[in-house]
Amino acid sequence: MTPPPPGGAAPSPRPRRTRRSVLTALVTVVAVALGTLAAVRFWPERGPWLSAEDLADQGLSEVIEDVPLTDSVPVPVDFDPSSVPADQALAVYLDRDLTVRAPDAQIADTADGYAATPQTSTAWAGAGAQQIGVESGSWGFAQVYYLALLVDPGTGEPVEEPQVSAFTVRTPVAAPTLDVTVDDDGVGQVGWQPVDGATGYRVLRLGSDGVRVLHSETDPGWATTEQPITSLASSWSAQSEHQHEDLVTVRYSDDALRGDDFIEDNPTDQVTYLVQTVTTENRASGVATVPTDLPARLPDAVAVHALAELGLSLDQPIDPGTLPAQVPVSMADGRTRMFPVSYLAEPVSAAGGWGASMTVDGTRFRLTIPITSADVGSAQQAIQAASERADQARTDAADPPAEYAYQQPAAVVLSEVEISDTAPEVPYPVHGTTEFVRFLSAQLIAGKQYVDLSAYMAGRGMSATDGTDLWDAFYEAAYQTPMALAYARVDAVYLPDQQVLVLTYADSPEQRAADQAALSATVQDTVARIITPDMSETERVRAINAHLLSVAAYDDDAYDAQLGGNADAYPQAWLPTGVLLHGTGVCVSYASAFQALADAAGLDSVMVTGVAVDGGEGHAWNKVWVDGAWRVVDSTWNDSPWVGSERFFLQTDAQAAADRSEDQDWIVDANQPMYAAG
Structure with missing residues (x-):
């Protein structure tokens, strides 16, 4: 009996994918180059208020200075403003790159153009909300706002590059001057001196999910987290504990992207952090911007997928000789970086045996990794050796910590x-x-x-x-x-x-295209040589069967390889290119080649799969429509030395049933009866 095709070669259904949402933030900060983050100041040397001179190099069409807090800013145009909706003609941003929309701006049309008007804004603060500004509305999210005219000022037609102007707001209370550092526990410390006239201060987060109040106090200063040192003793706890969850600026971190093969979306969006001075009327006044690279310096969570790639586990014991000198940590900007560790001298109980506890330098995390030590003495020795390695790694560590290079590819983002x-x-x-x-x-x-x-x-x-x-x-x-x-x-x-x-x-697009072109050319050339217009359907089927027997041989090596789990070593053996281009293939190659030739010869045919009665081996053959009926043709078995070239030729199902039985893989189940060879 001729050997079968590889079982299960066609792809199998996969279970429904589930996504674990590791991060809750819905926005992504544009990454910037990382430098030493210490005592970064907002507008140093220029004082608390901005002027047109400060904006002279920004390519602006106009700068309107000292707009009162509650006044509208007009933008005149030369066309009828009612012909273009206001929100399609003008937009207000907090940055020159036009990435952060001003949440306190409302656009309306006027008699001679459009106007940007301050509106009362609401910011979420925990389970509730706080109003920003007063009922009449006031500018309170920046010292300078950028007006983008999205249409031609003369015609109202959309333009690719908007005309950008700006206006400054002179607040009654100055903006704070910020000193920003990251301490030894990986906590951002944003400090400022008391501002004359301010009764309080707010820290706000602006993103596509709205405005959130992160901090609101009467005293100056803000720490980016109050979370204490957290002990992580399992992969689950490592995935659920975050040091800077409120400042995470990505939906999926680099590490979370290794948790699944596909995700639907991973949107990017500019995030801005502001420090506002507040007056007695709860009016936002002076505004300072926190440096945009701060999230890149803040550790958020232990990177569990990177940890697994390094052969480390918080759940299963590892060889004590592989205890790490550094561990991977997900930063608030989503990147993964390698942080040194400091070992506690004494082993602890873990996973039914001994474990090594360590603090992750520059974070508030403590890990316990189980080790395969037989007794407390050997565990102590292993920890001492690991501690020495960690001390050396700490000496050699980069600042900022080196970025981790993943071995596993990131999830495919379907929106991209x-x-x-x-x-x-x-x-x-x-x-x-x-x-x-x-x-x-x-x-x-x-x-x-x-x-x-x-x-x-x-x-x-x-x-x-x-x-x-x-x-x-x-x-x-x-x-x-x-x-x-x-x-x-x-x-x-x-x-x-x-x-x-x-x-x-399995094959590259270039290889597939080349194989398709070569196969098509061979099929067309073959049919032109073996088929003539005056042939009957039976004669055309006979010519195709005879041609395959003359050019092809069964590929026993490919069959043996697939039995050993190495079918990929003979990729053409399962395709029509096997017998038609290379002269060898298994039964699927014969059957698909027959169908390709039948297509070109004007015959209706299908490939059928099933099993041989003798031995239950998988097999493939054809059915072809001849003289108003479906008939069975098996060119593979016709090519066997112990039978004639037409032993399995134009059979009925009843005749073929003595040697084979069909399965249901080759055609939609409901349509299989359409191909009965009666």
Whole structure:
């Protein structure tokens, strides 16, 4: 009996993916170069208020100085302002790069243009909210605001580069001058001297999720966290404990991106931290901006996926000789950096044995790593040796700490990749018994990696709107499309929450395109030589069968390799390119080659999979439509030396049943009866 094709070569359904939301912040800060962060001051040498001279080098069309706190700022235009909605014509920002919208600005049209008006703002503070400003509204989030005119001032047509002007606000109370440092525990210390006229101070966080009050006190100064030293004794605790959760500026840190293969979105957004002076009327007055690189200096959590890559565990004992000198830590900006550790001299009880406790220098974390020491004495010796290694590493440590290089690739962010949602135009035959299968067939031929199935799937389950199971349709598309080169060479994962099918190809796009082109040329040339217009359908089938027997031989080496789990060593053996381009292949190669030639010869055919009666080995063959009926053709077995070249040729199902039985993988289950060879 001829050996079978590799079992389970087509991709299997994957379970529903779940996402663990490690971080709660919904915004990302634009990373800046890290330098020494100490005594960074806001507008040093220039005093507490800004003037037009301070903004002279910013390429502004105009600077309006000393706008009263509650006044509107006009922006005149030469067209009818009612013809363009105000919020589409003008926007107000807190920065020259136009990334942070001013939350206290409201845009309205006027008789001769538009106006930016201060509005009362609300900031979230814990479970409640605080009003910023007074009822009439006041400017209170910056000393300088940037006005971006998004349309042509003469015509009102949208422009690619907005015209930018600015206005300054002279507050009755000056802005504080900030001294910003990070202490030995990794806590940001933002200090300032008391400001004359101020009755209090607020620290605000501005992002796409709104405005939050992080700190509100009458005394100057703010520490970025009050969290005490936290002992971490398990992977779960390491993932749940955060030193700077309120200052994390990413939805997914670099480490969290290693927790799953795919995420739907990882939006980027500018985050700004402000220190406001407050007057007796609760009016925001002077405003200072905290340096934007502060989150990059603040440790947030132990990076558990990096820890695992380094062979370290908080749950399972490790060889004491591998106790680390440094551990990976996720920073508030999402990056992972290596921090030195300091060991406690005495071992502790951990995981039913001994463990080494350490503090992570520059953070408030303490870890306990179980070790495989037989007794307390050997545990003490191991900890002493690890402590000496850590002391040396501390001496050699970089400032800032070195960034960790992950071995595992980060999750794919679906919002950042091209997702195909329509059937691509392809130059090769598309197959399928349903519209859904034909859609998948075209995607496979085109080599699309991410496919939007929302137009075909019924809800978040695995069933299509036509009642077809997703994997049933996918198998048919992969099996019945020779030019897709998909059998055993494509893996598939379905993300039901996003209704996206992710396809991973074993071969590069360039290799697939070259193989498709060579296969197509060979098929067309072969059919031109062996098929003539006056041939009957039976004669065309006979010519194709005879041609395959003349050019191909069964690939016993490939079959043996797949038995040993090394089918990838013979990639062409499972594809039509095997017998047609290389002269050798297994039964799937024969059957898909037959189908490719039949397509070009004007014959309807399908590849059928199942098992041989003798021995239960997997097998593949064809059915072809001849003279108004489906008939079985098995070119692989016809190529066997112990049978004639047409022993398995144009059989009925009843005749073929003596040697084989069909499975349900090759066609949508509901449509299998359509191919009965009676």
